[in-house]
Amino acid sequence: MPQVGVVGYGTIGKRVADAVAAQPDMSVVGVAKTSPNFEAATARERGYDLYAANGRDAFARAGVPVDGEVEDLVVESDVVVDATPAGVGAAYRDLYEAHGVPAIYQGGEAADTAPVSFVARANYDEAVGADAVRVVSCNTTGLSRLFAVLDEAVGVERARVTLVRRGADPGQTGSGPIDDILPSTRVPSHHGPDVQTVLPHVEVDTMAVKVPATLMHVQTVNCTLASDTDADAIRDALAGESRVLSIPPWLGVDGAGKLKSFAADLGRPRGDLPENCVWAESVTVSDRECYLVQAIHQESIVVPENVDAIRAVTGAASAAESVARTDETLGLGGPLPLAALLAGEAGR
Numbered sequence: 001m002p003q004v005g006v007v008g009y010g011t012i013g014k015r016v017a018d019a020v021a022a023q024p025d026m027s028v029v030g031v032a033k034t035s036p037n038f039e040a041a042t043a044r045e046r047g048y049d050l051y052a053a054n055g056r057d058a059f060a061r062a063g064v065p066v067d068g069e070v071e072d073l074v075v076e077s078d079v080v081v082d083a084t085p086a087g088v089g090a091a092y093r094d095l096y097e098a099h100g101v102p103a104i105y106q107g108g109e110a111a112d113t114a115p116v117s118f119v120a121r122a123n124y125d126e127a128v129g130a131d132a133v134r135v136v137s138c139n140t141t142g143l144s145r146l147f148a149v150l151d152e153a154v155g156v157e158r159a160r161v162t163l164v165r166r167g168a169d170p171g172q173t174g175s176g177p178i179d180d181i182l183p184s185t186r187v188p189s190h191h192g193p194d195v196q197t198v199l200p201h202v203e204v205d206t207m208a209v210k211v212p213a214t215l216m217h218v219q220t221v222n223c224t225l226a227s228d229t230d231a232d233a234i235r236d237a238l239a240g241e242s243r244v245l246s247i248p249p250w251l252g253v254d255g256a257g258k259l260k261s262f263a264a265d266l267g268r269p270r271g272d273l274p275e276n277c278v279w280a281e282s283v284t285v286s287d288r289e290c291y292l293v294q295a296i297h298q299e300s301i302v303v304p305e306n307v308d309a310i311r312a313v314t315g316a317a318s319a320a321e322s323v324a325r326t327d328e329t330l331g332l333g334g335p336l337p338l339a340a341l342l343a344g345e346a347g348r
């Protein structure tokens, strides 16, 4: 059973560690972080071995025991998930390679940090046996999942997306905007080219605006389909996906705030929503033009992808087996009353 080391135990790393711990076929060997903050305390509380990055002094001063430093963790690991801030993962690449440990990087790293940019629904097989994989960013994961489904169902000729981006994660007290709306004047924004690192044949243009919110991103999507179809056929294709939640009008979920309340009421850990959340009534098709709106929970959407990436690099399972196992353990899709309710006639 692969022993997984998680280097970087913040927003993404702590969720990935818990998801790995929930799997029957892999385990957490330890987690590494720079500071002895509340997340270090919860790592200890959850029983994860804790490794210090950038020296042990701060941990010693706070009286938080550690089990070693980052290199010690890498030595103990069969696979490393690097969930450090953007750019730090690339700086660790030589260390991972020196120990011959496959690494799963995150979307903050440049695409050339790893030979494969990964979304399980789109290109799992490209990552099988790879030395390194980059799980793409939250917005890119949401778009790649969606376009993988639509492309398979009817073909996507070209897509245009406007991303309404959350300004910060809930814990990022130093980021904003607080009272502003910030357009990205770079066109296309970096997200479109990033989707093409996963789905090179899908033409996608993106523009982005950052708003004062911490809950989720919202993406308005328009794509030209390769063949004629109708909105119900698109809704059916999405309803068959375990990592897409179709939100029917009767739920009364009119925005990201109620989506997060819904997740909390469902008892999801940390109120997470790793699925693409598509408002069913927004799906509109006219003359091969498809329109829809989806929300993406930036803190959790990449978590199941990291678990699948671990199975891919270790060659432990096929795409279908891995996705099914990850979804079952994390409570996504499958024969749940919720999935049946949302996928059925009531989901219209």
Ligand code: NAD
Pocket: 007, 008, 009, 010, 011, 012, 013, 032, 033, 034, 035, 039, 053, 054, 070, 083, 084, 085, 086, 087, 088, 106, 107, 108, 109, 136, 137, 138, 169, 298, 299, 302
């Ligand atoms: P974070 O700041 O919440 O957590 C980073 C963690 O890395 C912290 O535990 C910190 O102590 C640790 N760290 C910092 N420097 C380190 C070092 N030199 N060695 C070891 N550990 C170190 O960051 P995050 O939001 O979890 O982002 C991690 C990665 O995931 C980035 O590439 C980011 O772009 C990507 N990502 C983030 C989100 C999001 O919304 N937060 C979504 C998708 C992808």
